[in-house]
Amino acid sequence: MDIKKNPVFVMVLNGVTYFLSHRLPIAQELRHQGYEVHIVSPDPKPADFEQYGFIYHQAPMSRKGVNPFTEWLAIARIFKIFKAIQPNLVHLVTIKPYLYGSIAARLARVPSVVSAVAGLGIIFSQSNFKTKLLRAVLYSLFKVAFGHKNQNVIFQNKDDKQALVDWINLAESKITVIRGAGADLNQYPYLPESDNSQPVIAFAARLLKDKGVEQFVEASRLLKERGVAAKFWLIGEPDAGNANTVTQQQLDEWQQAGLVECLGYRTDIPQLFTQANIVSLPSFYGEGLPKVLIEAAACGRAVVTTDWPGCRDAITPNETGLLVPIKDSVALADAIQTLIEDEALRHKMGKAGRKLAEDVFDVNKVVEQHMNIYKTLERTA
Structure with a gap:
């Protein structure tokens, strides 16, 4: 048989x-x-x-x-x-x-x-x-x-x-x-923003230049020059096997200059996004659809990302987040500043992002x- x-x-x-x-x-x-x-x-x-x-x-x-x-x-x-x-x-x-x-x-x-x-x-x-x-x-x-x-x-x-x-x-x-x-919507809960003394903008990805790390850091510099108080988190680590990686020396210099806080590789992204106010990925890499933007939506966080294949597909523009041109630090800083200063808009986008996650992601x-x-x-x- x-x-x-x-x-x-x-x-x-x-x-x-x-x-x-x-x-x-x-x-x-x-x-x-x-x-x-x-x-x-x-x-x-x-x-x-x-x-x-x-x-x-x-x-x-x-x-x-x-x-x-x-x-x-x-x-x-x-x-x-x-x-x-x-x-x-x-x-x-x-x-x-x-x-x-x-x-x-x-x-x-x-x-x-x-x-x-x-x-x-x-x-x-x-x-x-x-x-x-x-x-x-x-x-x-x-x-x-x-x-x-x-x-x-x-x-x-x-x-x-x-x-x-x-x-x-x-x-x-x-x-x-x-x-x-x-994303598992139970693991990425939609919770109210933390009552931070300064808004937190989170970047979470491999620390590759094509992911827009340098533009993210430059946006932080521009906002500090404008007198806009905010914390910029870099969540991730350099990729030693990739020629496009940022270096540990760059990270040390940026952190010493007070431009970013380097959190390294982390597995507690849901908890970190709960503490953040905005998630940004200014990538110009050949993305499919960045999972970090799906996770941001699930957590109800407004997104600033690039008008670039994959990134723009992860949001509903002007409803769950804002799009900026690639490699444009000024436009990135402007968009982040808009969401920092307009709390009602930020919360509205976060709520719409959660709905997008429930419907699609x-x-x-x-x-x-x-x-x-x-x-x-x-x-x-």
């Missing part, structure tokens, strides 16, 4: 920390539905990972590597995992996993593939000679990556979607737009959208 095997699901990501912060609820729901869930990332398995009931595979994959032999070796490792466990469905998240994982999936004859475009990074956010050359080199790889016959491609914003539709003629029938990874709705995609692919496999 044959024993029916549970369906096998594999998620491939560029880091286990990202999985835990952005995709854990999806994997948990699949396990609840009876799937055997495997997680693949280049990181060592965390000590407490067994608690989730997933099977973990470490597959080294350099974020910045360009050595052809090393990159093909990464594809081979993923292929070996797919061949060994024979998944019914794989979900590939971020650029290298969906480029390399898609090749491995086609070679291993995986029936169904989901490719999650969580931002296009500098490949499309910059137009210098280097990135144009990189796009030319990667064109064929992208065509292969999105060429599986039973595939759904998830975008977080319409700009990224249109970029790939135009570039590689990606079929609309393969596309779903889901605005971000969602609730993680339960995001998980449900993913389940619908998986079921559709499995029916057509």
Whole structure:
């Protein structure tokens, strides 16, 4: 008598920390539905990972590597995992996993593939000679990556979607737009602003120049020169593996000048946002849809961000927050000052942000959208 095997699901990501912060609820729901869930990332398995009931595979994959032999070796490792466990469905998240994982999936004859475009990074956010050359080199790889016959491609914003539709003629029938990874509205409660002696403006992200850290600090300088009292929090840490990171020396200088308070890497973002009055992310990075802006909305905090793909998709302009041009410290300072001085507007935007989170960003709705995609692919496999 044959024993029916549970369906096998594999998620491939560029880091286990990202999985835990952005995709854990999806994997948990699949396990609840009876799937055997495997997680693949280049990181060592965390000590407490067994608690989730997933099977973990470490597959080294350099974020910045360009050595052809090393990159093909990464594809081979993923292929070996797919061949060994024979998944019914794989979900590939971020650029290298969906480029390399898609090749491995086609070679291993995986029936169904989901490719999650969580931002296009500098490949499309910059137009210098280097990135144009990189796009030319990667064109064929992208065509292969999105060429599986039973595939759904998830975008977080319409700009990224249109970029790939135009570039590689990606079929609309393969596309779903889901605005971000969602937030657990119970973990990010909507509470009244703290009674701060000075308004607190919070920035929470990897401390990369493309995230607008320098513009955030310059806005603080401008407001101090105008006599506007406020505290500017930098929540995060430098990324040593990224050429665009700010340095610890810069952080020390900014803090010594009284421009920012550097809080470092933190896991208590809900509590910090409860203490903040405004959340700002002046990014010009190739964002998908920044989770920090979803979390700000859930906590009922007005947002100041940039009129840039992903960032502008995370707010309702002039209702839940304000948009400013990229790389414009003066406009950023002006917008922050507006919200500092107009408390009624700030509170109104915070309330509208919470409503937006309930309507669009609730993680339960995001998980449900993913389940619908998986079921559709499995029916057509």
